[in-house]
Each structure stands twice: as structure tokens, then as C-alpha cells.
Amino acid sequence: MKTVSSVVEDYIKAKPFLLSSLSQGIINLTSLARIMMPEIESQVGKDLKQGAIVMSLKRLSEELDFKINYKINKVLKNIGEITVRSPLNDYTFMISDTILEKNTKLLQEINHLTDVFYTSSRGVNETNIVISSSVSHLVDHYLNGEKMTHKTENLSSITVKLPVENTVVPGIYYFIFQRLAWEGIVLNEVISTTNEFTIIVNDENVDKAFRVIKDLKNV
Known part of the structure; x- marks a missing residue:
């Protein structure tokens, strides 16, 4: 009962x-x-x-x-460095037998460019690439022939360094994303590693999103 x-x-x-x-x-x-x-x-x-x-x-x-x-x-309260990068382009491609090899060649081409932002993630059916607009022509070159389903320009990234305790405390991401949602901020992409996460937003929302995340230390 x-x-x-x-x-x-x-x-x-x-x-x-x-x-x-x-x-x-x-x-x-x-x-x-x-x-x-x-x-x-x-x-x-x-x-x-x-x-x-x-x-x-x-x-x-x-x-x-x-x-x-x-x-x-x-x-x-122990959130670390907050890094903003722009301008960025966001690409989505369908998974294929050749896309991993082509993406590897792209990464090799930009690996020595320390000022370039690059991240890639692979899902079940799609591969996503977020990259600095300054080298977006390389995406067009190396992934030529792949089926692109989505492309968004004029984006910015906000990368947040989290303390190591974030992996054992439930609700951290929910609390952060809830604050962003309250401000009406649309997240184009969310990328995370063990102790940091990156959100991709439209350039017009980057200042507001940065303020929301920065103010979390005072919640």
C-alpha cells in the first residue's frame, strides 16, 4: 500500500x-x-x-x-577555471565505414594548432564535430563525401573545471543545467570528461551563460 x-x-x-x-x-x-x-x-x-x-x-x-x-x-563553490572559446562551427554526420578514418586525418592536420578548438563524439548513428571556424574548411575537405545532417555556425563554448568530488555527488549537472534552462539558454551540445564539462551555445547567449555558471559559486 x-x-x-x-x-x-x-x-x-x-x-x-x-x-x-x-x-x-x-x-x-x-x-x-x-x-x-x-x-x-x-x-x-x-x-x-x-x-x-x-x-x-x-x-x-x-x-x-x-x-x-x-x-x-x-x-x-569549488568550481575551477571557466574558459570561453569562439567562434565555432558544429557539424553532425551520419556514421559510415569511412568517417572515422577521415576524422583521424582531420585531427592529424590540426593537432599542432594549439589555438584551435576541436572536440568530436560518436553516438550510435551520428558523429559530431565542434571546431573553430577558422579551420572549418578542413572539415569540408577531409569529410567530403560523408552525409552531413546538421551544421550550425556562430557558436561559442564554455568549459568548466569541476572539483574531483563531482563524480560522487548526484545532481551536479542537473543543478547547473536547470539554472541555464531558467535563463532560457539553449544548449547546442554538451561535452564532458571526468572533471570538466563543455557547453556549446549561440554567440548571443554566451555572456548570459557565462554569468549563470560563474554565479553558481555564490548559490
């Missing part, structure tokens, strides 16, 4: 923005409980008092406050 607490927790966790607002204590619990009541009663199969839902929300908010304020914030 489902308990009120478990149903309330499932309800909140299914709504990311509500989850964050609850953890920050900026929601009126009584008003939220009134809105939730019909669905919670339906889940538990009996009539409930509004106070029972309020108490469950209060316990959940305290738990979330601990998880976010004491764990995630510790990591965010």
Missing part, C-alpha cells in the same frame, strides 16, 4: 522545477498541498487531511535542503 509520504515524494520528483523551488523554500506548502490533494488521494485510495500532505512536503523539503545545500553547494 502506498504511503502519503512516498506518493508526495514521487509527485514532486516528477516535476524538476517544482523540486528545486521546494528545496529553496520559496513555495507556500499549504497552497501546494491543496493543489496536490486530488491526485495524492487518488494514489493512496482514501480521503486525506491537507495537513498530512503539508507535513510530508515539509519533511521532503528539509531532506532536499540538506542534499542540495550541503553536498551540491560544496562542489559548486
Whole structure:
């Protein structure tokens, strides 16, 4: 049999923005409980008092406050260097038998160019390349004949160095991307390694995205 607490927790966790607002204590619990009541009663199969839902929300908010304020914030305050690079081009190609070899030749060509930004990722059906616009002609040359499905220009990258604890604290990326979403920033690409991540955004959004990430240290 489902308990009120478990149903309330499932309800909140299914709504990311509500989850964050609850953890920050900026929601009126009584008003939220009134809105939730019909669905919670339906889940538990009996009539409930509004106070029972309020108490469950209060316990959940305290738990979330601990998880976010004491764990995630510790990591965010230790964010390291933030690096911005532009202008960039973003390419997407379909996987083929020859694309890996061609991409390798491209990488060999630009390997000695220390001021060039380059990253490549391979999915199940697609290969993605983000590269400095100054050498985009090399992509056209070396990947000639490959099926390109997408190309976006006038992009910028923001690379963030994370402390090593980021690998053991859940919710770090969710918290960062949530802040970016709140500001209406569209992410063209997300690239990550163990202790850093890079987002690719339109040039017009780079200043706003940089400010959001920089301000995370003060959350």
C-alpha cells in the first residue's frame, strides 16, 4: 500500500522545477498541498487531511535542503577555471565505414594548432564535430563525401573545471543545467570528461551563460 509520504515524494520528483523551488523554500506548502490533494488521494485510495500532505512536503523539503545545500553547494563553490572559446562551427554526420578514418586525418592536420578548438563524439548513428571556424574548411575537405545532417555556425563554448568530488555527488549537472534552462539558454551540445564539462551555445547567449555558471559559486 502506498504511503502519503512516498506518493508526495514521487509527485514532486516528477516535476524538476517544482523540486528545486521546494528545496529553496520559496513555495507556500499549504497552497501546494491543496493543489496536490486530488491526485495524492487518488494514489493512496482514501480521503486525506491537507495537513498530512503539508507535513510530508515539509519533511521532503528539509531532506532536499540538506542534499542540495550541503553536498551540491560544496562542489559548486569549488568550481575551477571557466574558459570561453569562439567562434565555432558544429557539424553532425551520419556514421559510415569511412568517417572515422577521415576524422583521424582531420585531427592529424590540426593537432599542432594549439589555438584551435576541436572536440568530436560518436553516438550510435551520428558523429559530431565542434571546431573553430577558422579551420572549418578542413572539415569540408577531409569529410567530403560523408552525409552531413546538421551544421550550425556562430557558436561559442564554455568549459568548466569541476572539483574531483563531482563524480560522487548526484545532481551536479542537473543543478547547473536547470539554472541555464531558467535563463532560457539553449544548449547546442554538451561535452564532458571526468572533471570538466563543455557547453556549446549561440554567440548571443554566451555572456548570459557565462554569468549563470560563474554565479553558481555564490548559490
